[in-house]
Amino acid sequence: MNCCEKCFSDLYIVTKIVDNGEIGECNYCENEDVFIIPVDALTEYFERLFKHYGSTEPYEYFHPEIHPDPSEFGDSLINLINEDWNIFSFEIEGTGTDENMLFDILNADKMRDPLEYIDPHNLYSRITESFTFTHPLEGWEDIWERFKEELKHANRFFPSTQLTVFNNSFDDVLYNRTTYLAEGLTLYRARMGQQPIDKMMAPPSALAKAGRSNPHGISYLYCSIDEPTCVAEIRPWKGSKITVAQIELNKGLRVVNLLKGRLSPFLFDSPYKVLEVDKLLTYFSQELSTPVDPDKSEIEYLPTQFITELIKSKGFDGIMFKSAMGPQYNIVIFDEKNAEVKEIETLEVNNIIYEYDNE
Ligand SMILES: [Zn+2]
Numbered sequence: 001m002n003c004c005e006k007c008f009s010d011l012y013i014v015t016k017i018v019d020n021g022e023i024g025e026c027n028y029c030e031n032e033d034v035f036i037i038p039v040d041a042l043t044e045y046f047e048r049l050f051k052h053y054g055s056t057e058p059y060e061y062f063h064p065e066i067h068p069d070p071s072e073f074g075d076s077l078i079n080l081i082n083e084d085w086n087i088f089s090f091e092i093e094g095t096g097t098d099e100n101m102l103f104d105i106l107n108a109d110k111m112r113d114p115l116e117y118i119d120p121h122n123l124y125s126r127i128t129e130s131f132t133f134t135h136p137l138e139g140w141e142d143i144w145e146r147f148k149e150e151l152k153h154a155n156r157f158f159p160s161t162q163l164t165v166f167n168n169s170f171d172d173v174l175y176n177r178t179t180y181l182a183e184g185l186t187l188y189r190a191r192m193g194q195q196p197i198d199k200m201m202a203p204p205s206a207l208a209k210a211g212r213s214n215p216h217g218i219s220y221l222y223c224s225i226d227e228p229t230c231v232a233e234i235r236p237w238k239g240s241k242i243t244v245a246q247i248e249l250n251k252g253l254r255v256v257n258l259l260k261g262r263l264s265p266f267l268f269d270s271p272y273k274v275l276e277v278d279k280l281l282t283y284f285s286q287e288l289s290t291p292v293d294p295d296k297s298e299i300e301y302l303p304t305q306f307i308t309e310l311i312k313s314k315g316f317d318g319i320m321f322k323s324a325m326g327p328q329y330n331i332v333i334f335d336e337k338n339a340e341v342k343e344i345e346t347l348e349v350n351n352i353i354y355e356y357d358n359e
Pocket residue numbers: 003004005006007026027028029030031
């Protein structure tokens with residue numbers, strides 16, 4: 001049996017199928033002339049996914065003092081997987097085809113002991129629901145808060161908590177979030193007032209004010225992927241004139257993408273490693289996209305400046321993160337020589353939309 005690139009949303013699996021290079025007809029979604037792969041070629045990767053779950057008895061993990069609803073415990077494997085990840089394509093998710101394919105893949109290893117047959121009729125639960133489960137980053141909230149406090153109020157350049165926070169798993173986050181931006185990509189950058197074209201790149205180092213990614217005196221080029229985001233980033237007031245530049249990359253860049261979004265469960269053999277790297281990524285992306293009060297920003301920006309400089313020291317050209325102010329995401333380029341202004345326009349801000357929650 002063959003499945004195809006169109007059966008999946010998970011990029012890791014789609015890449016495996018495309019790299020396989022074989023074209024034909026899919027036995028599951030029935031697409032023709034697509035990249036296909038025999039299901040047993042995916043078994044080793046789906047075994048990684050299966051490690052996130054365990055076979056369970058009805059109510060096995062139900063604890064009336066903690067859990068309000070006993071029916072939550074134990075579900076079909078396909079339901080759990082579809083709730084937790086984005087593996088199957090929209091076309092087959094929830095149709096039953098995804099379930100047939102899942103078990104064909106999992107049980108395709110003919111060398112395996114028949115006793116290890118994975119039964120579609122069993123009930124399953126997440127390993128994280130087990131009473132004995134401890135998260136690999138248990139206590140991380142405290143460690144991260146201690147690091148931020150030390151950086152802000154005790155040791156700025158050689159914080160003693162640095163090695164606890166940025167261990168090998170931090171490198172795994174970077175490695176798995178490396179994104180290539182193509183030469184010629186257009187980005188946007190806004191400044192308050194009517195500016196000449198030669199004043200639209202990064203400010204001179206001596207004038208660089210501290211920002212989310214850069215300390216006072218070190219200048220980076222802050223851009224956004226679209227115009228509305230770069231305008232929102234400079235917090236203009238109604239009626240103000242602003243200048244927006246289109247900035248083009250003059251070479252391909254290797255950046256770290258710290259946008260939130262779950263990791264693929266196929267990346268690591270250990271489910272605990274997936275949970276650990278996923279939690280780190282969530283923390284760093286939250287930190288980068290939380291709005292900071294401009295009046296006390298200098299010290300509040302220290303943790304993100306630290307993360308950014310650490311990433312730069314590992315040879316990356318920039319970082320991407322969700323904008324705290326606008327709808328899309330920002331790209332910070334460390335060396336402005338990698339980009340140039342193509343054109344500028346002056347705009348007047350005629351409306352500002354505020355959204356707020358009642359406290
Ligand atoms: Zn298919």
